[in-house]
Amino acid sequence: MKNQKKIFIFAAVFVNFGILQAAEIKLPHIFNYIDSPVVEQRQIFTSEEIEELQVQDLPSLMVAAGVQILSYGPYGLEQKPSIRGFTDETVRVIIDGICVNNAQYGTFDFSSINIEDIEKIEIVRGGFTEGVSDEGAVGGAIYITTKKQSLGHNFYFDSKLSSFFNLNVPVDSFSQTIKYDGQFSDRDFFKASFKGTFAANKYLFTDYKNRLVQRENAQVLDGNSTINYFHYFGDGNSFGVNNLFYAGNKNTPGVANSDNFGKQKDFDNNLSAQVILPAVLDCLRVENIVSWLSNTRFYIDKISDSEHYVNSFKYFGNFDFYKFENFENITGLTFDYTHLDSTDDGIHDQFSGTLKSTSKFTLNSFVITVPLAVKFCNENFAFSPKLGLGVKTKYLDVFVDGYRMIQFPNMDDLYWDDGINKGNPDLLPESGWGGDLTINGHDLWLPFSLCVFSNFYENKIQWASSGSGWTPQNVASAFYLGVDASFEKSFWKEIVNLKGNVEYLYTKLLDKTSINYGKKIMWTPDFVGSLSCIIKIPATKILPESTFTIDTNYVGKRYISNLNTRFMEPYVLVNLIAQTEIELNKWKLTPYARIDNLLDTNYQAVDGYPMPGISATIGCRINGRF
Numbered sequence: 001m002k003n004q005k006k007i008f009i010f011a012a013v014f015v016n017f018g019i020l021q022a023a024e025i026k027l028p029h030i031f032n033y034i035d036s037p038v039v040e041q042r043q044i045f046t047s048e049e050i051e052e053l054q055v056q057d058l059p060s061l062m063v064a065a066g067v068q069i070l071s072y073g074p075y076g077l078e079q080k081p082s083i084r085g086f087t088d089e090t091v092r093v094i095i096d097g098i099c100v101n102n103a104q105y106g107t108f109d110f111s112s113i114n115i116e117d118i119e120k121i122e123i124v125r126g127g128f129t130e131g132v133s134d135e136g137a138v139g140g141a142i143y144i145t146t147k148k149q150s151l152g153h154n155f156y157f158d159s160k161l162s163s164f165f166n167l168n169v170p171v172d173s174f175s176q177t178i179k180y181d182g183q184f185s186d187r188d189f190f191k192a193s194f195k196g197t198f199a200a201n202k203y204l205f206t207d208y209k210n211r212l213v214q215r216e217n218a219q220v221l222d223g224n225s226t227i228n229y230f231h232y233f234g235d236g237n238s239f240g241v242n243n244l245f246y247a248g249n250k251n252t253p254g255v256a257n258s259d260n261f262g263k264q265k266d267f268d269n270n271l272s273a274q275v276i277l278p279a280v281l282d283c284l285r286v287e288n289i290v291s292w293l294s295n296t297r298f299y300i301d302k303i304s305d306s307e308h309y310v311n312s313f314k315y316f317g318n319f320d321f322y323k324f325e326n327f328e329n330i331t332g333l334t335f336d337y338t339h340l341d342s343t344d345d346g347i348h349d350q351f352s353g354t355l356k357s358t359s360k361f362t363l364n365s366f367v368i369t370v371p372l373a374v375k376f377c378n379e380n381f382a383f384s385p386k387l388g389l390g391v392k393t394k395y396l397d398v399f400v401d402g403y404r405m406i407q408f409p410n411m412d413d414l415y416w417d418d419g420i421n422k423g424n425p426d427l428l429p430e431s432g433w434g435g436d437l438t439i440n441g442h443d444l445w446l447p448f449s450l451c452v453f454s455n456f457y458e459n460k461i462q463w464a465s466s467g468s469g470w471t472p473q474n475v476a477s478a479f480y481l482g483v484d485a486s487f488e489k490s491f492w493k494e495i496v497n498l499k500g501n502v503e504y505l506y507t508k509l510l511d512k513t514s515i516n517y518g519k520k521i522m523w524t525p526d527f528v529g530s531l532s533c534i535i536k537i538p539a540t541k542i543l544p545e546s547t548f549t550i551d552t553n554y555v556g557k558r559y560i561s562n563l564n565t566r567f568m569e570p571y572v573l574v575n576l577i578a579q580t581e582i583e584l585n586k587w588k589l590t591p592y593a594r595i596d597n598l599l600d601t602n603y604q605a606v607d608g609y610p611m612p613g614i615s616a617t618i619g620c621r622i623n624g625r626f
Helices: 047-053 058-064 411-415
Strands: 042-046 068-071 079-083 091-095 118-125 140-146 153-163 173-183 188-199 204-206 212-214 220-233 237-252 262-280 284-300 305-324 327-342 346-363 366-377 380-392 396-407 430-441 448-466 469-491 496-509 527-537 546-555 571-580 582-584 587-596 604-606 615-625
Touching (some): 047 571, 058 079, 346 411
Antiparallel strands (some): 173 188, 546 571, 571 587
């Protein structure tokens, strides 16, 4: 491996503001939780549950939730979530009300957010979510609420070391987090956090010649910082500014047998200002957010170099009318302006926006939701309706909904031109229809959620061969049918807790003029599942409180192409996590350990990109409150 100059960039960061209005200031109002949807299946992870899993990054948490991740390597390398067979930009990521998918290529870099800054994650599966803070998803949405502040003065340190048991590199990665949050006065709160990680990513794997070799050119050096400030005024109204910054210096190794590895440098900044008035005229919660998202990427390899500058200016307004007991309306207005300056895409401006409204009617045990959205992107325009019906009983809640899905082309699809491959400015939006039937069981011996879903999708954009190069085309239509089930059960006074999720998905390509007709969609597994067993041992006079977790994940067979001639084998990953808590006056120490891929499974999430075998992480969190 060539010697690379290690660059660690700590960014000058800005600050974040928010606003609430209530009769008095109460700490729970500080966290801007997403309103509970009525007719949507969702998974929720709180910060406490995230800490129990001791995951390094957001993709690892998605895997624990039973979501397929298309991983091109371990920490810092490209990783994409796939929900219900839909990937990339069809899965929307919303942080504190702002959709952060990159306008150029449609995805979100999960490395760019420090998972230790997250207060709550809500995973909504299925198209056209009821939440109004995004343009409406196709595959699903990942809502992230970041930690804002708490009372008193709080200090946080987290140090961790990881090893892939490679004798050449005994310690493969190191990560350090430092955080402070507290209050300057009764009305002013401030928070700052910094995290830096170095990962050599020199793990061993078995190559196509059945040799044990070391992965090279996959080193990652990156850093995150978060700063926010909140001021409360006038009966709990608040104003705040928040800034999330990320800098990454990454080697991109490519497929296992390629020598065209590259260097990728990312600089991302998300600066937002927020005002929340939660009780206007005692009937209306008003939230306004303006945000500047800057994504800069430099890429270097043996073939070409490129630079990409994406600057987006976003507005989001949320108006929640809650005057009546049996009726609620939430209306959201978004407007985005994006300026792209790219080596391969050229210089372009994009205007987009959404007007989205969700009305909820309740009558005794019956519920009706009517989400409607109108959205545009330059000359593209779409209307997306949804209708949900539900009935709540003592033990079962039954919901059914139907919706329309729309996905506009991203800027790479429209404008890319590297001299060989070219974008297509005449692309049509991807579109389709879907429906869900969800049954939630509660107050039962085994609480559960069961969802049967189906989608028809057409005009799917795919890059296809066009002479000497490739160009995107609206070439695919497909049918999706699946079942998604989850459960959670506690035993022995919550000492033992079980959580499980499984998804079965059947897909069929429907283009009769294509040789792929009747085949399954590539990269899409038939089964995906997760099962976690969490054992919480209360503190005694001798031993401190401890938690032990066994986390198991399964990904089924996936075809490498839509011809369905070759496939990747299913794999099972078993992870072990242990932590304990030690109280020392005003300080709390939490030593922890995590073993990933305990069975040392040799697997690939994406063809040609080998994943690590067994690895171990040890660390210690230190919390102090004054």
